[in-house]
Amino acid sequence: MLTPAQTQLWDRINGFQLDDPHAEFKFSERLARENGWSMRYTHRVIAEYKKFLFLCYVAERGVTPADAVDQAWHLHLTFTRSYWIDLCRDTIGREIHHNPTRGGGSEAVKYHHFYTDTARLYADHFGEMPPVDIWPDHDTRFGKINFQRVSLDNYWLIRKPKHARALALSLALILLGWVFIQASDNYIFVLVFTAVLVVIMIFSYREEGRGGDKRDGDGGDSGCSTAGCGGDADSGHHGHSGHGCHSGGHSGCSSHSGCSGCSGCSSSGCSSGH
Known part of the structure; x- marks a missing residue:
């Protein structure tokens, strides 16, 4: 359960609006389009993304999001003012960094443990287990990562039978x-x-x-990075795809050119700057 201070923090995060009411193409619409999701499923993913941000703050060792939640995180990182200033500085009061793995077996084990810890922390703080259609089991989360960016203008996508x-x-x-x-x-x-x-x-x-995947008639998983939130301050830079944003103690990311979020097929993590 939440302490009074954690309840105040959760209320701020939960009330944070990712959709700009003045934008013709809103964050949720972009997230739905890029992943082939229904709007209903997309709004549920955004709700889980907010819970993940809260867990990033309270976790002592580390947590890792589901792939769908990670896609929301990746996209939000590209909205640099919304993420670094409106969310991290003004809402949470701490920077939440997206840190990739360095690769290797020990890193894989670490993020696997982070994902297990996430489910435990989720249940401890929110009083229920995370929904399985957004937070799949461990083997699914780390086994189905063969993704590529595909233009639907040039290709037809036909789903493979799973069984x-x-x-x-x-x-x-x-x-x-x-x-x-x-x-x-x-x-x-x-x-x-x-x-x-x-x-x-x-x-x-x-x-x-x-x-199998109960996604309200939506397509399969998309994106390809394994992300987490941990206290490893020395792992704040991207290794595989180089699109990350590490502000290194700054209140935002506006001084970094080309700061466009995170992408690529890598395990990644998140550290919170104090």
Whole structure:
């Protein structure tokens, strides 16, 4: 449970508005578009992102966000005034730095432990476990990180079946359909059978999705960095992709050119400057 001081801090963080009411293209809309999420799921991720920021402040050892929460964090870092001044300086009163891993087995173990600690701290402070459709289990969080930035103007994206059953059913239906089409001269029958085949395949994929990633009909995971929040003051610079922002004791990041948040396929962390 929260102490009175922590309750005041949480109220400030929870009341922080990421969407500029005067902007035509708001933060939440950008986050939804870049990740293929519904607005309902996006607003839930933003709520979890605020909880993660709170845990960054109170954690003694370190915490690591879920990938979806990390995407909100990455995007917010690109809104430099909102992040460094409005949030860190004026709302939290402390800088929350996004620090990547240095690589290697020990770093991987460290961030794995951070992710486990996050669930424990979350339950301790908010009285419930984090939602599994945003905060997946440990193996999913660190196992599914094969991401790339893809232009939907140039490519079609087709979801892979997650289970052998769905794949086998799809192949069997396609083969059966080909056999019937070859054996039939009735084009109406062919059209009806094709329509039924498509409906069955769609239903199979939808049922599979309900048992896996429950994201309100949204696409799969996006982004690719493992991020955390810890007290390692010596790990504040990006290693893999070099787009990070480390203010090193400044109240913001306005004096750093090219400060555009964090990206790339790396484990990363977060330290809070006092």
